[in-house]
Amino acid sequence: RVHAPGTPEYETGAAVFAGPGTPEAVVRPSSAAEVADAVRAAVAAGTPIAVKSGGHGSDPVTGGVVIDLADLSTVEPAGDGSRLVHVGAGARWGDVASALAPHGLVVTSGDTLDVGVGGLALGGGIGWLARTHGLTIDIVREVELVTAAGDVLTVNADSHPDLFWALRGGGGNFGVVTRFTFEAAPVDGLVGGHVHFDQSDVRAVVRAWRDVFRDAPDELNSTLLVMPQLMPEMPAGPQMSVALVGTEDELRRLLEPLLSLPSVTDVSLGPVAYADLLEEGPPGKPPFQFVGGNGFVPDLSDAALDSFVRALDREVPTMLLLRALGGAFSRVPADATAIAQRDGQALLAVNGILPDDASDDQVAAARAGAAEAVAFTNGRYSNFTPEFGDDVAEIYPPATLERLRAVKRAVDPGDVFRASHHIAP
Numbered sequence: 201r202v203h204a205p206g207t208p209e210y211e212t213g214a215a216v217f218a219g220p221g222t223p224e225a226v227v228r229p230s231s232a233a234e235v236a237d238a239v240r241a242a243v244a245a246g247t248p249i250a251v252k253s254g255g256h257g258s259d260p261v262t263g264g265v266v267i268d269l270a271d272l273s274t275v276e277p278a279g280d281g282s283r284l285v286h287v288g289a290g291a292r293w294g295d296v297a298s299a300l301a302p303h304g305l306v307v308t309s310g311d312t313l314d315v316g317v318g319g320l321a322l323g324g325g326i327g328w329l330a331r332t333h334g335l336t337i338d339i340v341r342e343v344e345l346v347t348a349a350g351d352v353l354t355v356n357a358d359s360h361p362d363l364f365w366a367l368r369g370g371g372g373n374f375g376v377v378t379r380f381t382f383e384a385a386p387v388d389g390l391v392g393g394h395v396h397f398d399q400s401d402v403r404a405v406v407r408a409w410r411d412v413f414r415d416a417p418d419e420l421n422s423t424l425l426v427m428p429q430l431m432p433e434m435p436a437g438p439q440m441s442v443a444l445v446g447t448e449d450e451l452r453r454l455l456e457p458l459l460s461l462p463s464v465t466d467v468s469l470g471p472v473a474y475a476d477l478l479e480e481g482p483p484g485k486p487p488f489q490f491v492g493g494n495g496f497v498p499d500l501s502d503a504a505l506d507s508f509v510r511a512l513d514r515e516v517p518t519m520l521l522l523r524a525l526g527g528a529f530s531r532v533p534a535d536a537t538a539i540a541q542r543d544g545q546a547l548l549a550v551n552g553i554l555p556d557d558a559s560d561d562q563v564a565a566a567r568a569g570a571a572e573a574v575a576f577t578n579g580r581y582s583n584f585t586p587e588f589g590d591d592v593a594e595i596y597p598p599a600t601l602e603r604l605r606a607v608k609r610a611v612d613p614g615d616v617f618r619a620s621h622h623i624a625p
C-alpha cells in the first residue's frame with residue numbers, strides 16, 4: 201500500500217512528533233516481505249528512504265519515501281515457556297506494557313507511552329527499570345532485519361553476530377528492523393511514585409540523591425528532574441521519580457536521607473503497576489527548544505554535582521535531568537553492545553529552554569551554560585541527541601565508531617539508511 205498526499209495514511213505516516221513532513225509517498229507495509237519490496241523499489245528508483253516507527257526521534261522529512269511501520273505492531277509472547285516476546289517495530293511502548301501486564305512480564309523501555317519501539321530499542325532505551333534490567337538493547341535476543349539489498353535476515357548472537365552487536369545502540373543505520381525479540385522479566389511487587397522539593401537547597405537534594413544511589417540495590421531506580429519556573433502556576437524545584445521492585449517500607453528506608461530533607465514538599469509513594477508508571481507525553485514538540493547537552497557521567501563527584509547545580513543559575517531558564525544508572529546497566533561488558541559507557545553512574549541532561557525563534561547569541565549562551573556540566577560526561581546518549589546528525593563522534597567512543605562503520609560497510613555500502621544519527625560507511 202503506497203499512499204499519496206491527501207490520504208489519511210499519508211498524513212499520519214508523514215507526521216512525526218516534531219511536525220508534519222512532505223515525503224513523495226508513504227508506504228505502509230504489513231510484513232517483512234512487503235518492507236523488502238518497498239526497499240528494493242526505492243533503491244532501484246534512487247528515492248531516499250526514511251523509516252518511521254513511533255516518530256519521536258526524527259525530523260519531518262522532505263521528499264523521498266517514508267516506510268511507516270504502524271501496521272507491524274503486534275506484541276506476542278513466544279508461548280514456549282520462555283520469557284521471550286516478539287514485538288513489531290511499529291508498536292508503542294504503552295502497547296507493549298499493557299499487552300504484557302496480564303502475563304506479569306515487563307520489557308524495560310522508556311518512560312513515555314507513545315514513544316516507538318523501533319527508534320528507542322535501536323538507540324538504547326533508558327527507562328524506569330534501567331538499574332534492575334539494564335537498557336532495552338540489553339534484553340534484545342533477536343532482530344528481523346530488511347537490508348538495503350532487500351534481504352530479510354534473522355540476526356542474533358549466532359547469526360550475523362557483528363550486525364547484532366551494531367543493532368544494539370547503533371540506531372537505524374543498517375536496515376529496517378521489522379521485529380524484535382526481547383527477553384522480558386517478571387515483575388512482582390513494584391512500588392514507586394514521586395517526591396517534590398522546594399528550591400531552597402537544590403544542591404542538598406542532588407547530593408543526597410547521589411548518596412542514596414552509591415549503595416542502592418539494583419532494584420531501586422530513579423530520575424531527578426529540576427525544572428525552571430516557566431509559568432507562575434507551575435511549581436519549580438526538584439522532582440524525583442522512583443520505582444523499586446520491593447516493598448513500600450523498603451523504599452521509604454532506602455530514600456530516608458532524601459525524605460528527611462527540610463525542602464520536601466510532597467511525597468506520594470505506593471504500590472504501582474509497571475504500565476501505570478509510563479506517562480502520556482506531549483502530543484507534539486512543545487513550542488520551544490532545548491539547547492545544551494547530555495551524556496553518561498562516570499563519577500558523580502562533588503565537583504560534578506556542583507557544576508550541574510551551577511548550570512541552573514544561568515540567565516537562560518535551564519533544566520537539569522539525572523537518571524540513575526549503575527546496577528544491571530553497568531554489569532554489561534563495554535564491548536557487548538554499541539553503548540560502551542557502562543561505567544555510567546547517571547545520565548545527565550542540562551538544557552536551556554529557549555523559544556523556537558531564539559537568536560544565535562541566545563543559543564550560543566545556552567550551549568555555553570551547559571558546557572561545564574557536560575564536561576563531566578564521557579559521551580552522549582544518541583536517543584537524547586537528535587540534533588547531532590552526522591556528528592556521531594560525540595556519541596560513540598573511537599573504537600565503537602570504527603566497528604560500527606565496518607558493519608555499515610558490510611551491510612549497507614551504498615548508504616541507503618541515513619538514520620537520525622548517521623554512521624557513514
Ligand SMILES: Cc1cc2nc3c(=O)[nH]c(=O)nc-3n(C[C@H](O)[C@H](O)[C@H](O)COP(=O)(O)OP(=O)(O)OC[C@H]3O[C@@H](n4cnc5c(N)ncnc54)[C@H](O)[C@@H]3O)c2cc1C
Nearest residue numbers: 253254255256257258310311316318319320326372377619
Ligand atoms: C516525549 C519523549 C520521551 C522520550 N522518553 C525516552 C525515555 O524515557 N527513554 C529513552 O531512552 N528515550 C526516550 N526518548 C527518546 C527516544 O528513545 C528516541 O526519540 C527514539 O528515537 C524514538 O523512537 P521512535 O521509534 O518513536 O522514533 P522514530 O522517529 O520513528 O525513529 C527514530 C529513528 O530511528 C530509526 N528507526 C526507527 N525505527 C526503525 C526501524 N524499525 N528500523 C530501522 N530504523 C529505525 C530511524 O533512523 C528513525 O529516524 C523520548 C523521546 C520523546 C520525544
